[in-house]
Amino acid sequence: MQDLTYWGSTLRLAVEVAATLAFALSGLLAAARKHLDAVGVFAVAFLAAFGGGTLRDLLLDQRPFFWVEHVHWLWGLMALCIAAMLFMRHRHFEPTERAMQWPDALGLGLFAAVGVDKALFMGWPALVAVLMGVVTGVFGGVLRDVVCNEIPSAFRDHRPYAICAFVGGWAYVGWWMLSGSGTQALLVCVLVAAGLRGLALWRDWTLPAWKV
Amino acid sequence: MQDLTYWGSTLRLAVEVAATLAFALSGLLAAARKHLDAVGVFAVAFLAAFGGGTLRDLLLDQRPFFWVEHVHWLWGLMALCIAAMLFMRHRHFEPTERAMQWPDALGLGLFAAVGVDKALFMGWPALVAVLMGVVTGVFGGVLRDVVCNEIPSAFRDHRPYAICAFVGGWAYVGWWMLSGSGTQALLVCVLVAAGLRGLALWRDWTLPAWKV
């Protein structure tokens, strides 16, 4: 039994590391494309990785932030940025991006689940909790793009991304109301959101556009 | 007497709905012009309608936000976005924009009054309270434009907009100090700000430019 708990927490840590790494790398690549300097690389990678959760905690009026409680993640992010600037060449950008799609989908699900969980726990209404999940999963990328002087790709690429987190968030709420188990609901949310995102990538789904 | 209160609260609700609708539509149109997808349309409409009040509440450290307390407004906004994406054609953008100028002016006055009211009630100094009114009325549009990758039109179109909210805010402070009645002051603020904005639109006033 203890073994199972151990494996569970190890698995969760592995998913968290992979997801945050994928988000941070998306920031790194955006910064590299804009030829930012070392400060900009760190700032954009930080925003991409921790911006969504930080904005959620600002809105929920929650402290401390994740990166204040777990300072070693900040040291890790700095090391990652320095390593990337030393070793990543231009031709590695695209393969990196493609390789990161799957941990990114996992991260979307995980971040959304954590956001919904926090907001529900504070007694916020279901719709708002689901939106807080979406903010957690998506607004890191939004802040990254705003600072890089782009319209956020989550708002304009006509691919289901925030929608997957939205559906996953409702799956959380539904499962939690039926079963009362937060842990199960979290797992369901990750599976639904990441699964949908994976399907969307695999089947190349697009969102409806304006009829103009 | 009860009738009067009933009509008063109905009127206020009608003004609130019209004002929020005008702000949300400004977001919708901006999103449509940039060809954003459904997620972007909702996000930008949300920012335009509720961004100013949310930023004010963040600065004042007030919770819950309006849209957390009144979740049905969020459902309404979603329905509006879906309806707009289905039924609004390109040729309807301009007429919509012109038709929205008057509820928008009302909204500017109403939002400013609510912002000044909240900040004064918390004991903030008069100038800061007036600025909080301006933030409530204007920063929804500022956030909308920043996310759409434009310089905020409130900062650059040389039309009196924030200035009207600023003057209206001082009218609030003045009336409130003389009469002690918050309700009257709120009404005065709406009249002054919306009236000035209407005058500015009608007479085509412009702000002084840089002497270069």
Add this chain to the structure above:
Amino acid sequence: MQDLTYWGSTLRLAVEVAATLAFALSGLLAAARKHLDAVGVFAVAFLAAFGGGTLRDLLLDQRPFFWVEHVHWLWGLMALCIAAMLFMRHRHFEPTERAMQWPDALGLGLFAAVGVDKALFMGWPALVAVLMGVVTGVFGGVLRDVVCNEIPSAFRDHRPYAICAFVGGWAYVGWWMLSGSGTQALLVCVLVAAGLRGLALWRDWTLPAWKV
């Protein structure tokens, strides 16, 4: 002895005024370059001067903000904006910018020191406190550039700016741990950060770029 305290507080006030003035002027110049109107000029000057400290206080969940406690600074900023719009001509932009480099370096050091001080006092970890110092010193300019629809120059000009604040912040932490005196540590931080920034300007140092 009383004389010394008097001179100390006068000196500190002078440094604060010069530093805030330098930051506000950087906002004014950015607004002038983009031909913003009076509202935009004030908004961008405000963000440049007070945006970093305000963001830090939002993150630390601290109130009141500096500009709420000291409202006369807001009146001063308004007067400055009006004076600048009346009297500053295009040909004065560049000399102003160069003349402002030294008070700006002082401001970077001072703002960073105040930020580190506040965060350490609240018990946040050293690295986070140093980053809060950097945010205080640098994010006014970042917000200024985001609103002006530019990639923040602090992230892209390959000159040591945030790095100077970062090193100065560690100098604060180190001195404070050794001596226990916050006042001394504040002075050391200002000297190190402003000194480094001055050196970087004088010797024309650049940050390493991406190897592409």
